[in-house]
Amino acid sequence: MRILVLEDDPVLADGLRVGLRLAGWTVDAVASCSEALAALATARFDAIVLDLMLPDGSGLDVLVEMRSAGDTTPVVLLTALDEISDRIKGLDAGADDYLGKPFDLDELAARIRAVARRKNGRADPVLRAAGIVLDPAGLRAMVDDKEIPLSRREFAVLSALMERPGIIRSRSELEDRLYGWQDEIESNAVEVHIHNLRTKVGRSKIETVRGLGYRLRVPSP
């Protein structure tokens, strides 16, 4: 998953960037509302972590603008205000969840997983398709009841394919998920990861659709 973090405190922003990467995600961090809006206009995110008090306004403004533009990306609010009225205000402005500062990094990761799951219409925390079981919380993958070791990026590619089995994911879509703005993309990175994945989960499970991308092959019923 690719996550956008909007937080102006440099230490906390850095902590979120590194910490959420440890949860297996690609993280981009911005420090102001205007940067956040620019980021949202140029890239697709699977979830957004939003601070409320920012140098050029409130995170709520970004949220309201997003929602009125029809953006349904899940949003988790981070805020120092923990009065009930503030929480209600945030949720009613279109946020999906709410965490008061200081928070637990693992809890934040779990909440992001939860809102992203709901966004994709799933209730099962574990992804299951084509004989593969993927546990995003534990960053573990099982093929035919046998655990297989995956790198962070291999895990990201596999979960992108498994979120919507049978649907084609383009190369650029997968690259978006793998690399933030600060990462350098090697030209054939996706191909390399797909190749490695195939050797680990089984060659036949990932199909190349020439010119379009990749998809998980689901056995037809």
Added chain:
Amino acid sequence: MTSLRRRLFVLLTAATGALWLCAVVWIYVGSRIELERALDTRLQEAARMVHSLVASGNVSAVAAATPFQEDGYERQLSCQIWSFDGRLVAQSSGAPEGSLAQAEEGFADRDIGGEGWRVYTIVDANKGVRVAVGDRIGLRTRLVRDLVLGLIAPALFIVPLLGALIWLGLGRGLSPLNRIAGEIAARDGDDMRPIADADTPSEVKPLLRALNGLFGKVETARRHERDITAFAAHELRTPLAGLKTQAQVALAAKDDLTRVSALQQIVTSVDRATRLTRQLLTLAKLDAMPPSRQHETIDVGAVLQEAIDACKVPDGIQIKIDPALRGVRVRGDRECLYLILRNLHENAIAHTAANGAITWRGLADSGGLMLEDEGPGIAEDELSLVTQRFYRARGTTSAGTGLGLAIASVAADKLNMQLALSNRENHRGLRCTLLFGPRFAGAVPARS
């Protein structure tokens, strides 16, 4: 507890009652006078009538001519005819035992057999008789009393009715107050919207306006308090969140590079938290300090130099100090002045980019000093807000604690000095002016 309605009711009822009583007394006195006159005239006429009968020699008819009624006022008039030699010639049937007649002609009040009589006497010298017609004063009094009672009796029914009408009328008249009271009582504790005063009577409007004004003030104060609480919560909790996140990253990191980086961030964060704590303690100390402890003569130039030396200046920022500031002396608390100058200086450094300059100048006649930076300045609508605790102007980074200008402002208050912030007119940047105040005007720079 006094009730306006009850008080008005008592007042109105008492006033109405008093008026009524006056009217009764007036009617009583007036009726009495009129009645006396009418009855006296009747006495006189009756006497003349009897006398004319006597004059025509028909004395026996006199008794028959006496009015006779059977309604409680019977035998009002009594008549006696006396000869000059003291013999009773004739009298009416209700006449008293004693003599009504008197020596002279005319009216008289007489006491006959313990009863008061009003008598009119005609003296006829030709016939040698006195004709006296009289009526009982008791009867007259009863007549007046009955008249007045006739007036008062309906009043006894009307007064309670009037009281009830006054009571109801007051209730209606005071209903706008009840409506407003009900409206306020039904409100939530934090509902500070003004009360609509469109259809309130003009007497209640000033009260309502004052109340609405108060609501406005309370709302502003509460919003201000909420803002400060919100700012403080943000400034205090965000570093904690950063610390915790970085600590969890350090714990979870599998490679040394990530762990070391997280630990370095923790060190940075602790440094910032330390500074925040120092500023908070400074502010608390200033708050607790009694105002205008001015027992020292302070060398402004020396304090300024000390404040500037205490701040780390990033490369590329130039600091200029007006030589006229050296040797300026004011009286006051040295630490307060140091806090003002240091926090203003830190603020200027934080907002001035590399290659910018920070300039300290003395004001003419040494009545104050001025600091100009080349930062972005402060939006006009925020100039009055930035001295509030934890307030962060739009577009500023979170590098500072949000307390620097608040400390400078509080310290200036303690010294009775005036700190004014404005944007520079012909140049980018903020100007902070510190006026030493009227007591310091003309503080002579000591020439060394």
